[in-house]
Amino acid sequence: MSRIVLGVSGGVAAYKAALLLRAFTESGHDVRVVPTPSALHFVGAATFEALSGNPVSTDVWTDVPEVAHVRIGQEADLVVVAPATADLLARAATGRADDLLTATLLTAHCPVVFVPAMHTEMWLHPATQENVATLRRRGSVVLPPAVGRLTGPDSGPGRLPEPADIAALAAVVLEHGADALAQDLTGRRVVVSAGGTREPLDPVRYLGNRSSGKQGWALARVAAARGADVVLVAANVELPAPFGVRVVPVGTAEELRAAMLAESVDADVVVMSAAVADFRPAEVATTKMKKGSASEPDSIPLVRNPDVLAELVTKRTPGQLVVGFAAETGDADGDVLAHARAKLARKGSDLLVVNDVSGGQVFGRAENAVVVLASDGSATEVPPGAKDAVAAGIWTAVSSRLGTPAEG
Secondary structure: OOEEEEEEOOOHHHHHHHHHHHHHHHOOOEEEEEEOHHHHHOOOHHHHHHHHOOOOOOOOOOOHHHOHHHHHHHHOOEEEEEEEOHHHHHHHHOOOOOOHHHHHHHHOOOOEEEEEOOOHHHHHOHHHHHHHHHHHHOOOEEOOOEEEEOOOOOEEEEEOOOHHHHHHHHHHHHHHOHHHHOOOOOOOEEEEEEEEOOEEOOOOOEEOOOOOOHHHHHHHHHHHHOOOEEEEEEEOOOOOOOOOEEEEEEOOHHHHHHHHHHHOOOOOEEEEOOEOOOEEEOOOOOOOOOOOOOOOOOOOOEEEOOOHHHHHHHOOOOOOEEEEEEEEOOEOOEOHHHHHHHHHHHHOOOEEEEEEOHHHOOOOOOEEEEEEEEOOOOEEEEEEEEHHHHHHHHHHHHHOOOOOOOOO
């Protein structure tokens, strides 16, 4: 059981902290909520105490014998501040210790994650950006805010990401440390495909595959957290959009091909994690094909779909990295990596992320493990873990091969 400190500062998004708290406790963590006094104007202490099972206080004078302003930070495995207001970021960056939360931040030896939430003008103000840079320079993780509806009629960057996104990224930091969300993709444009294409047979049926899109979703979420401008081309995925990511929905292989070619023109990295159907019906029936009817086919002729990954490789721009995915099983002709190396050579991508899907051990599951093969013959093993943790390992392998970002 890990010990997480959930800091909550005084913004209207504080209500989401209760949902984040529930996500942490349901994952088996022991959570101590440390709000600022102003946070309790939005969510009462009783709510946090009931959900966490731990006492809640805001000042250093409560339970003095415990020396809470020192002990809470010293004993934590992770500190997450969500929401982190402009005021909280400023006090943390200047080393203030004028309440229990800022004192805890000064005594924490563990990774610290700040999740900003504020009005757009406050987020973009040079003072806030300087404070964010200071905190990052000192080793803290400061996630970029989501873009969307704020208080009143206003919209823009400054919205708190959804609790599920925060919890997933916090789990990556808890498992692998703050470097897992390093800002090494800042200034990069990334295009990721995810999910599985569907090729219609008639108005009711289709040819498809078992891809859930969860690994591609994790790749997009982690890339955004690491500073990238992310486009996610999503084939038949029923998941909430990751924060900070523009989603382009598609259905068939042809639709995915068109979207990927259009979006990848000025991308630094193109990741083809979607499972694209190799074949489609030569003709699509306009009405439902029924058993025993005159229209029941004896067979269904298939035609090849375009090889989207190979086409992206041939059309990549100078300096662009193309990353393919291979879901492989071993057979009499070779093991998983042997088949994957042959595919890498055949496709010509820079990197190939290899999944061993024997027995369906990847599709739809919460965990994954991959090997990243490179065109230079090297192989990087990403150990088993949650798909966001695996995504972080993949992006570390990708980032090490990127040059200096072009000046905008």
